[in-house]
Amino acid sequence: EAASPEGDTLTVAISQPVDTLNPFLAQLLISTSIHKAVYEPLVAYDAETNEPTGAVAESWETSEDGLTWTFTIREGMTWSDGEPVTAEDPAFTYNAMMEDEEAATANGNAVANFETVTAVDDSTLRIELEEPQATMLSLDAPIVPEHVWSGVDDFGDFTNEDFPIVGSGPFTITGHEPNQSITLEANPDYWRGAPEFENLVFRYFADKDAEVEALRKGEVSMVAGLTPAQADSLEGQEGISVNNATGKRFQGFTINPGAETQDGEEFGDGHPALEDKTLRQAIMRAIDKDELVEKVYGGYAEPAEGYIPARYDRYYWEPSEEERLDFDVDAANEMLDEAGYKEGDDGIRVSPDGDRLELRMHVHNDRPDYVAMGKIFVERLADIGIEVDNQTVDPGVLSDALYDAEYDLIWTGWSVNPDPDYVLGIHTCDALPEEPGTMRGDAYFCDEQYDELYDKQLAAWDDPDQRAEYVKDMQQILYEEAVVNVVTYANTMEAYRSDQISSTQVQPDPGGNLFGQDGHWSFSTAVPAEGGQGGGSLSGGMIAGIAGAVVVVAGAIGFLVWRRRTATAEDRE
Amino acid sequence: MSAPAPSRRALLWARRRAAWGEFARTYAQNRAGLFGLAALAAAALTALCAPLFIDAGELAVTGGPGGRFEPPSGEFWLGTDAFGRSVLAMVLWGARISLTVGFLAAFVSVALGTVIGIIAGHFGGWPSDVLMRVTDWFLVLPSLVVAVALAAVLERSTLTIIVAIGVTAWPATARVVRAQTLSVEARPFIERARALGGGHLHVMKRHVLPNVMPVVLAQTTLLVAEAIVMESTLSFLGLGDPSTISWGGILQDARSAGAISSGIWWYMVPPGLAIALVALSFTLCGRALEGVFNPRLRERR
Amino acid sequence: MSTDDGARVPDGARAPDGPQGTGAEPLLRVEDLRVDYRTAGGRVPAVRGVSFTLEAGSKLGVAGESGCGKSTVALALLRLLPKSARVGGSVLLEGEDVTAMRWGRLRAVRWAGASIVFQGAMHALNAVRRVGDQIAEPMLLHGTVPPGRTGARVGELLESVGLPRWRARSYPHELSGGQRQRVMIAMALACEPRLIIADEPTTALDVMVQAQILRLIDDLVAGSGIGLVMISHDLSVLADTCDRLAVMYAGRVVEEGPAAEVVAAARHPYAAALSAAFPRVGDPGSRMAPRGLPGDPPDPAALPEGCSFRPRCAVAEERCAATDPDLWSAGDGGRRAACVKVLEEAV
Amino acid sequence: MTAELQRSAPQDGPEGAADGARAQGEPLLSASGLSVEFTGRGGRGTARAVDGVDLDLHAGEILALVGESGCGKTTLARTLLGLERPTAGRVLFEGRPLAYGARALKGYRHRVQLVQQDPAGSLNPRHTVYDAVAEGLRIHEGATADEERRVADALSRAGLRPPERFYLRYPHELSGGQRQRVVIAGALVLEPEALVADEPVASLDASVRGEILRLLLDLRADLGLSALVVTHDLGMAWNIADRVAVMYLGRVVEAGPVEEVLAEPRHPYTQALMSVLPESGAQEPQVLAGEPPDPTRIPGGCRFHARCPVLASGEAERAGVADACRTQDPGVLSGSGPARVACHYAALGRAGD
Amino acid sequence: MTRPATAAAAPPEEPGAPGPGTAPGGPSRAARVLRYLGGRLLTAAVSLLAVMVTSFFLFRILPGDPVRAMTEGREVSVEQLEELRAQFGLDKPLWQQFADYCVGLLRFDFGTSYQYRVPVAELIAERIGPTVLLAGTGTVVAALLGLVLGTRAAWRRGSAGDRATTAVALTLWSVPSFWLGLLLIVVLASGAGWLPGLFPTSGMSTPGVEGGFDSAVDVAHHMVLPVATMVAVVYAQYLLIMRSSVLDEMGADYLTTARAKGLRDSLVLRRHAVPNALLPTVTLIFLNLGRVMGGVILIETVFAWPGLGSLFYSGLRVPDLPLVQALFVLFASAVIIMNLLADLVYPLLDPRVRT
């Protein structure tokens, strides 16, 4: 039967090799996930509610003007090597990120607005801001131990591979086989209490199917990022639980409305007709979101309207009946007819300015769901007389097209954090490029009203409900402008061996995910199943495999010998 | 032409027919070759006639007649894919692209390789050195890598795949053709042609080319097999043309859907088998041709 | 294998009588040897009933044009023919039938009893092994020389064929054609066989080298009691070297007899034409008058009815189409010829 | 050209061809001081394959070039056709030096033809007999209306009759003798003035050889064709040649009318060659020791001295020429004229006569 | 797995027709050997140089900005992008980048990986072991299997065994390697039906298994499927080459000589036919040894084998220019070096080439 390496080991399949164990440099999701289990942040997101909750900081206070934040460091917290955690540690970490460009590589954004960070005393940390910001409590950058890191001269060169790596989280890293696995051990002194699993292993797989097969065999305990088909086939399997989480990501496409720099210089070669909002809206109306949910996600997704996924109900927005741009081909055709888009001889419409509606569509080739949606899109847009040139390309080609504004439609999607500031920020006019090719958003969107609302929500750091209102209004603008078009919130599907893990924590709860949490909850709270499978280093599968190999080899030798015998018997020449 | 001319032409035709008959008879003695030929004929016929018995509309992602991942049934012999399209229909249809790519890519590379090989072999001296250096240089480049890079740079289309394969596969042909050219050039009839006053072009066209043709032909068939596998590899790596249906493309779809680990074998196995079968058929034909053209391989003590 | 026996007349003449029919078993007695090759185009009768005997110490030459079956006969003597060949008749080597031997016995007889010198020594020697090793190989295999002595023996053999000892360390390609042929001969002598079969040992060699090799063979065989079967298409060479001569045509021996007599006064028209094709320098008769045989050599897969030489025969008659004559006795010294005219004369 | 050919064609029979008068006058094709060197690849030395040869071929004459393997016969023949460039000396055709421009060579090759040793190899296996014979015509004259007639003509002249039966055969469907006839027909179709035949019958069966040689004689009689026939077979020279040149290690060492040279060879090398002829009868064969000579290492003095039986037996010593043999090159023989020999000893003998 | 066309396995340049030999140890022999060696080395060096240049420019034409690709989907500012770009030296003009690259190569400094932030040389050193292990084992097994089966098939040409062997080999050869690998994972690793999962699905070792013997067994266990995939797809060409070269030798006169000497069939094969037939095959094996390095990309990817192939594949997607450049040079130089070795080994095997 299923055999895990050790009964008290939680093995997680990962599909991406770790880039680096240096938390100042690590950028890949897998690395940051591991770091979350190793380094406690100042403030964490709560497992159930996604609300900020204390980690290294026990509590915090804000000055009236919102420019000075004072954090109280948790009492009695220690690093895994026994040293106490003091305010010096976060102060060192943030200062490093502020002063050293290399150290700013991964999380520099978090401190971009910091003026000073000081450790007032061992238990008090003070942060002075340049501007007030609503995101002060999403400070989940890893805090590193000063006593270890103060000796590091070059943050860019330091690999952080002196095992065990000193941390403050529920686990400590004890080993790293590049491109194979990362092993962690439980930190018995973790302030929330030691995790139940003694070992946590992240094992690298290059292939999704191999991961699932390994899960079936019990080689790994947890697999994330299942395809709908895989989820379906694992559903109901004995010893396996499938976790179908509501999406943290939205999927959609952006339309090039005519790219401009911040100074208003036009560039790129987007289709001119797309400057017309009517056309953009008509395109939206030609899309059957239910069809996408069904065909692309096998039902494991929600048709989407607003920009913030439904799992964040504080910010979730839906259009009203009259605002809705629902699937209706006739309506879409009517809109176009009225707006003067006449059908040409070949059935393709021509804009009032005489441009044939032939649009390029760029799709990431390494995202199967976008590829599938792209294919459907091509056929749907044909229904309203628009020809789409499907360019399913490497990410590099796609981003070139995006940054040079040499595109018409691009499929995209963002993973949305509990705090929506960043994803909203990329659609402000500020995000437009200063000169062609340097934009930081993913659409050339610029709307004054939207920008006003953005500033307002940022300033409303002390009034969450008011802030949510602003955020919803912003989403309405996005929806109506139809430049950034959200079509689905795809579920996150994961599976784990319920015969190895009896329970674990999703985030948010309920409906949340296990892997890639804003925190370490799924790992630190996982409980081993009773009577976990033991087994020495030679697992049952291995023994069977060796036996099989021996049989095959013996058979082959026997065959050859037999052949030889018969051959000599009739030794002809 | 004078009076006996037509009779000579008629005779010539008779001879050609007889030669073909002879060729066919020799070929027919190779059972594997016959099998390959039959399989190829079937594949080619399928590719040509696919539009007759498959409704292109049913191959549209929005027009799939079945449900999502239906297992094989009376209606869908090989089940359906994520869009409810019949996998059988897709595999049959995929023969069009795969065979086209295979043939054209092989043609491109064989044409390149043959021209370069003959020139290098015929002229010798520094032109040969230069050409062979270039060939060697191409030969050491990891072809998959170069093909991947080319396919990534150029616009995503079937033509790209053809070019990528064609450009990376020719050096082998060039070497083979050059070797063959050298051996042909060493034969006395080349000297006779020169002694008769024939120039370079005459020798290359009338003597070398016909004599390297068998090798080239056999090489082509073998290369087609290679090109088909290469096409599937590139498509599998996501470098194919998404708007067409090819075997490699189906495999990639199947893989990205996680078909293998989901027990949806009917999505994964048929295109792979189709690739293997067609590649095998070409290889068998190529070997049979080699055998026909090179009697030494055929009958040996 | 009684394929075309019916057409033959008369039966009795086929028996291998002749002068060799003394009491003691000759070194080599070949009786009605027949070899068919199975090919894609059907059966090719390459040898169609060849009989001859060879006494120890004597030299038999086999002549004939290309494709008449000379090499096939040579290979058949040691059962070295490819699988596609079917052999009939018998080959008695010192009274023992080679065609019926068990494999083990056959291997023992090969080289130790009878060895072969092949035509193209470049190809008959293994290009990647030193010639010394190749000469030593049969000695070790047959245990005729104790392992420690092979080196010395190889040296002796090389010297006996006129090559320095150090040549044992050479590879075949380092030797000239004549030298290679010498190595072949040394190798043939390695196990001191009773019979040596030389299949065109000098073809493709230069005149001067050819003379050297022929002389060498002559010297080595003379007085040693070794029997020699020498095959060549060059009648003049055979006439010079051999005691007796057999001329083959289309898989048959058409004339046999003492070498000098066969060349000087052939009884069979083919043998006569063949010997006329080798002009004698200084003979005014052949000055500005090359002589040859019109027509093309026969295709063994499609032999004509009757006498196979008939289409090219200047003196063919109607009855030649009906009979394929066997070897008749045609004079003294055991001369035999396969022509109806010879029978007439004899009668 | 045909007319010219006709004019120069001697109408007498083969016997008359041996007439000494033929050797007079301007030679048709000649080599003058011809040397050909091959620079060895991979560090091997330079091979002086042809090392100073004067040789004249007169109109209507058959000249045999004999010598052992590797002495440079083929190289000489190829050089005469311009297939190899001489490193020294010249090839003269009708008294004019051969030009090596593409066009000039093409014109030359219209008039002088090569027949190679191996008839199987010198026919393209993928061309029919018709194509093979017509190839020369097509190269030189393009598609002509009377192509077929001329091909038929050439084939029947070469003894393949009726020609139509052979048109569409492939080389592998012919016997060796027939193939050689096709090659000869291919040469004849251009109505050449001279034929250079490199061992034309070496690979043929003895019985077939005679027929091909007779063909050469017939052609000479009918068309007045001159021929340089390369061979290693003295018997063949006796069979058909008017004159013979014996070559040794890149040099002609003895030359002259066949009857004179072969009946009474004067160069020790020729004598040795004669003696090893199998049918030479009474004469005790003088088998030269050692290997065929190596053109990369041509000995000084008389190039034959190392193997020379006369020198070895001490006879030369007695005649007092041994030193000259070892140190003095006997020089290049002139291209035509009566029998000559490049040997110090033989020269002595003559002087003593 | 890339497959060189079968016929590409021609032996190295025909040696000039060897003339009659001279006594060994002639004065010019050493010089000739040196010249031969020198020539080959020079050729190899020129090829290497060409490859280095190619490598730089080939990947520069890859679309996409590595910095953008790396930061895609994350919250980055323009300044950060610029900073990264400067760090990578991507802000310099192309010629200067090229010059830096060349200077770096001379010092065996391949730069720092964009993705991993470690010197590329270090990464390669880390991963080259597994690749050599996998590719080496695969090639050795495939070559042995091919040679043995090819020889047997040729020796019994036309028999049922021959036909079966050839048919199986050709069929496996026609199968795309990634597909075969995936099927093997499903059937042999996860188990299908009654078949238990015999082998690990992927990777090179089980985390936590330690100790010399245990981990050796563990690695061997992990290696079975990738090696099997590789061997299955590759061995056919060895088999076919060996088969046809043995067939080529079969009619040769020296074999008849050997048989005439009274050698047993198997000895004739072993002592005479195989050594001669091996010559063309050895060249192919060497060529392939070089090529498999690049060829294992697919297999390493499918089986998550922590080698250079998967490293390369991951680097290509970014594109991690220093990494892919260096690997490309490495892959190509493997071929060059193996070619060189083949050129050097060939004379040892074939005395005809020696002089």
Ligand SMILES: Nc1ncnc2c1ncn2[C@@H]1O[C@H](COP(=O)(O)OP(=O)(O)OP(=O)(O)O)[C@@H](O)[C@H]1O
């Ligand atoms: N392996 C074979 N398969 C089929 N036919 C063969 C085979 N070997 C020889 N033959 C045919 O048998 C006939 C006799 O061949 P053999 O080699 O004995 O002739 P030969 O007299 O030695 O000729 P040569 O003088 O050319 O060596 C020829 O017609 C040849 O084509």
Ligand SMILES: Nc1ncnc2c1ncn2[C@@H]1O[C@H](COP(=O)(O)OP(=O)(O)OP(=O)(O)O)[C@@H](O)[C@H]1O
């Ligand atoms: N292309 C070449 N390159 C180098 N050496 C050559 C070349 N052609 C001929 N030789 C050498 O020149 C010498 C004369 O060769 P050639 O072929 O003219 O001799 P031959 O008299 O025709 O000999 P054979 O009777 O064997 O045909 C030989 O030693 C040969 O090795």
Ligand SMILES: [Mg+2]
């Ligand atoms: Mg023979």
Ligand SMILES: [Mg+2]
């Ligand atoms: Mg020659």
